[in-house]
Amino acid sequence: MSDADLQAIAGRAVDAAVAAGAGDAEAWVERSTERQIRVYEENVESLTDATSAGVGVRAFIDGRVGYAFGTDMSDDGLRAVAEAAHAAAEVADPDDYAGLPDESGSAAVDGLFASELAGWSTEQKIDLAVRIERAARACEGVSQVEDTVYSDGEGAVAIANSRGFADAYEATSSWTYCSAFAGEGGDRMTALGVGIGRHPGQIDPEEVGAEAGRRAAQLVGARQPSSRRCPVVLDTFVAASFIGFIGGMLSADAVQRGRSLFADRLGDEIADPLLRVADDGTDPGGFATGPFDGEGVARRRTPLIEDGRLGSYLYDTRTARRGDTQTTANAERGSYRTLPAVGTSNLVIEAGDAGFEELVSRCGDGLYVTDVAGLHSGVNPVSGTFSVGATGRLISGGELADPVREITIASDLVTMLRGLQAVGSATRWVPFGGSVKAAPLLLGEMSVSGS
Numbered sequence: 001m002s003d004a005d006l007q008a009i010a011g012r013a014v015d016a017a018v019a020a021g022a023g024d025a026e027a028w029v030e031r032s033t034e035r036q037i038r039v040y041e042e043n044v045e046s047l048t049d050a051t052s053a054g055v056g057v058r059a060f061i062d063g064r065v066g067y068a069f070g071t072d073m074s075d076d077g078l079r080a081v082a083e084a085a086h087a088a089a090e091v092a093d094p095d096d097y098a099g100l101p102d103e104s105g106s107a108a109v110d111g112l113f114a115s116e117l118a119g120w121s122t123e124q125k126i127d128l129a130v131r132i133e134r135a136a137r138a139c140e141g142v143s144q145v146e147d148t149v150y151s152d153g154e155g156a157v158a159i160a161n162s163r164g165f166a167d168a169y170e171a172t173s174s175w176t177y178c179s180a181f182a183g184e185g186g187d188r189m190t191a192l193g194v195g196i197g198r199h200p201g202q203i204d205p206e207e208v209g210a211e212a213g214r215r216a217a218q219l220v221g222a223r224q225p226s227s228r229r230c231p232v233v234l235d236t237f238v239a240a241s242f243i244g245f246i247g248g249m250l251s252a253d254a255v256q257r258g259r260s261l262f263a264d265r266l267g268d269e270i271a272d273p274l275l276r277v278a279d280d281g282t283d284p285g286g287f288a289t290g291p292f293d294g295e296g297v298a299r300r301r302t303p304l305i306e307d308g309r310l311g312s313y314l315y316d317t318r319t320a321r322r323g324d325t326q327t328t329a330n331a332e333r334g335s336y337r338t339l340p341a342v343g344t345s346n347l348v349i350e351a352g353d354a355g356f357e358e359l360v361s362r363c364g365d366g367l368y369v370t371d372v373a374g375l376h377s378g379v380n381p382v383s384g385t386f387s388v389g390a391t392g393r394l395i396s397g398g399e400l401a402d403p404v405r406e407i408t409i410a411s412d413l414v415t416m417l418r419g420l421q422a423v424g425s426a427t428r429w430v431p432f433g434g435s436v437k438a439a440p441l442l443l444g445e446m447s448v449s450g451s
Helices: 003-020 075-090 115-119 122-137 205-217 236-249 252-256 317-322 356-363 413-418
Strands: 024-040 043-061 064-070 142-161 166-182 189-197 228-234 277-280 301-306 346-349 366-373 385-396 399-412 420-423 428-430 435-438 441-449
Touching: 003 024, 003 043, 003 075, 003 142, 003 166, 024 122, 043 075, 043 122, 064 075, 115 142, 122 142, 122 166, 122 189, 122 205, 142 205, 166 205, 189 205, 228 236, 228 356, 236 277, 236 346, 236 366, 236 413, 236 428, 236 435, 252 317, 356 366, 356 399, 356 420, 356 441, 366 399, 399 413, 413 420
Parallel strands: 228 366, 346 435
Antiparallel strands: 024 043, 024 142, 043 064, 142 166, 166 189, 228 441, 277 301, 277 346, 366 385, 385 399, 399 441, 420 441, 428 435
């Protein structure tokens, strides 16, 4: 089905909902094809290829909303979904904030669809995954490569509503990861290498494998250090995880429910001025990018932290009405099976001016954190306090030193952000904590619990 086909289906579903009695209606239609290849010891362990398509309809009746979805795109199928959404709205509780957005639209975004993906055969993709595994195994100290996965997808979404808005777009994605072990017995450590792009030609298989092997080998022989308070450098992967968690706390739904540390803090100084973070649904490099959000509002860039101050929360239409403000185009959808809900699109940390070596040098005697565990369960979203397991390397005299494990890092998010001393100059897209463009961060002090 082409974009035009999907858009026409969405329009017919809206017409069916209005004909069933809805005062307003919206339809979201999507199709997708996803492939995954898993290799082990240069043999294909599994290969999957899945295609799906469906439509979801929201029907509104006097402040009440109903939702239904299905996979039958015929007129009878669309009519059945629309009537089910209308029936659900009739028995729903009234919601003063429910309804279509006041203004719908699309942003100009290029580069989401890569035609090159279609030119890659399954055999070529398998070869790419095998090359990743070989590169990881070739790293000195690597004892095993546990998992090597290549995955890609292509799809299209369309939306239409009863107020005349309709649009559609296509996107492709490719990503891969490799999990390598280094060392033997009790000294064995593991680490990941990651690569992403719009098509596999944008992924360097040797670099992905080498990253996994290199990161694992650097941790061989890790021991539990003594407890201390010291400066900390967060690896890009770890910084992305923390920023992703903070982005979730800036959801207007969390704020309005009183479940966020940042409630009632707009304009407050919450970070060092060096940190600048935005939610950007128009960045071509992000995998949450699109011309419109999950309810047909034009995507945009929303500054969240600028000059150390909290600049905005993230809103969809419903939370914006409740907060007497405007949506930030952050209605997100998991698929046609789910209602739109407020969330992050692409979180972007603005690059600083410090290279990695400078961050380590400025740290002096401290800790370089390469991995954290239990972040979502270890952070209190209301107080901001956290205590999470970590792995990494000590920093001694401004240079990387012994690897460490079985440690816990603890602080609170605002103290951590205010204690920022430098932002790395090298940014990359990381699929941890959502779609995040992150850089390594140097923090002034954190509690490190060890032996």
